[in-house]
Amino acid sequence: MSSFTVADSETPPSLASTPSKTPSSKARSRRSQAESKSRFEAYNRLQAAAVAFSETMPIPEIVAVGGQSDGKSSLLEALLGFRFNVREVEMGTRRPLILQMVHDASALEPRCRFQEEDSEEYGSPVVLASAIADVIKSRTDALLKKTKAAVSSKPIVMRAEYAHCPNLTIIDTPGFVLKAKKGEPENTPDEILSMVKSLASPPHRILLFLQQSSVEWCSSLWLDAIREIDPTYRRTVIVVSKFDNRLKEFSDRWEVDRYLSASGYLGDSTHPFFVALPKDRGSVSNDEFRRQISQVDSEVVRHLREGVKGGFDEEKFKSYIGFGRLRDYLESELQKKYKEAAPATLALLEQRCSEVTSELARMDSKIQATSDVSHLRKFAMMHVASISNHVVGNRYV
Template sequence: MAPISNGPDLVEYEDANMENQVPLVSSYNDHIRPLLDAVDKLRHLKVMNEGIQLPTIVVVGDQSSGKSSVLESLAGINLPRGQGICTRVPLVMRLQHQPTPTPEVFLEFNGKTVYTDEARAADAISLATDEIAGDGKGISNTPLTLVVKKKGIPDLTMIDLPGITRVPVHGQPEDIYEQITGIITEYIRPEESIILNVLSATVDFPTCESIRMSRQVDKTGERTLAVVTKSDKAPEGLLEKVAADDVNIGLGYVCVKNRIGDESFEDARKEEAQLFKKSSTSLQD
């Protein structure tokens, strides 16, 4: 668990123990999970095509902000990575906890279902993206759904959108910026959307294009949550930057440490916990 700031107040990192986990899990199972299940069932029935808006977590961020690392940590599987735009279509990630030890991973797109596994999920997503958006560097507004049923992951549905880039590279259309911002605006404009804004700790938040876009549709920030990545790359002044909240993030901040290379998810969580435990100790001193 990383530091969370709700407005100006920063909650220090604290190791969770079983005593304080149980009531939270119980409350979640009794009250929150049935609501999320109901929303997922309605989404599966395509009621949004009939003009009915559903609560949706929309993940946005500038290119190379660390979106993939955040989503990988939540899903517990590898996603496509690399230079340039890795997410070229809206990727609907449906995460579902299941008690059985064997994960179930499959894709839904163009009216078909393609089964894969944890090890090959990134390649399967890339192939499906090429089928939807072409094998170049262009984008498409046709969604691709990734379903992950796995023990220990949260029950969440999120929509990951292409990272914002202003300058087209070779193979991209000249209006790539307009295309991307058009897709993002379509998804974050509805008042039912929760905007999960991924920001790098290494940049000034007010300069982030994703912040500018989210503030256009959510001026008060009441439905915007920020996830600050790469916290270990710029620890100096991060507390002050988050606590100042110059960009008006109404739902607060979550600071995380990115998984590095082929580092396992378990090792990455240990490193993250150690980083924030050390930061918390420094603040107390």
């Protein structure tokens, strides 16, 4: 992915210093933010409608993929800005979850609502983190019991409004596995792989591929699967998770720079992000959780600077190190895709509206015809005559 510039990892984006703006530039900034939020909300509504009516729409979306235990759930919680124990319900192994994250400065506590099954409507807010996990588990169990399947591609949609989350929509997919769990069909790994490929293949979707830092590029189990979907990684954001586990292995600058470049495996134009998140899974407040995330970002950069002889190539790699960098990039990339897709999306919606209008006119014509008694009588007589001729014809065969 192309390079970009954001605030240093050590400084939370909300606290980063910015140049003073003239009144006109401030107005333009507010207008741009309002337009971005309007596009985001419009695409969220389209997505909800598409899910409810099993409609296919080329909506720009981020699809998170990776092996089980590669850190997808932890990354999603970090993006949300709060924990809801998603790993405990094993949601990621059986059914996709569409997370619509909405930045709302007035939501000092997370407000989460689930879209009703087969409906555009959202239910009442769910406040307790444990209740969120329970809803995901119960909905997954109910659908799989009904379909008598181990996995399902029908997504759960959750809208989270929070002052500490970005405007971002991510589809979390079932994690790749090598072997089915006890009690599940043996072909479950193949079903998951097929489902994920189907979800990630549409060209309007951005792939967010996670792989643990302990896995060498040359022995990656799932990188080949991603290459089948997106051979040049043109629409793939590669994230090396649990990066802190790898740091202790670096002693000299050349070792760090070689690893960060993924030389020979991803191509010169593809730059992975390197992310570490808090390991403590104990009960902490949401504020403390976010503080720990920022602290880990700072510690990773500090270690690369001070714990490695010669440091690392900051000019080349710093933009790709840390959760904060990844979060800002994903939000800006999705907004860019929204803007690019707007004309084609509007044209498609106008086409669908025209088709629906024509269909309604046709149905209205039929309804009008049923109110004409003489027309109905004539139609009934023609139908009876047709049946009579058919019966008489069969008697003489």
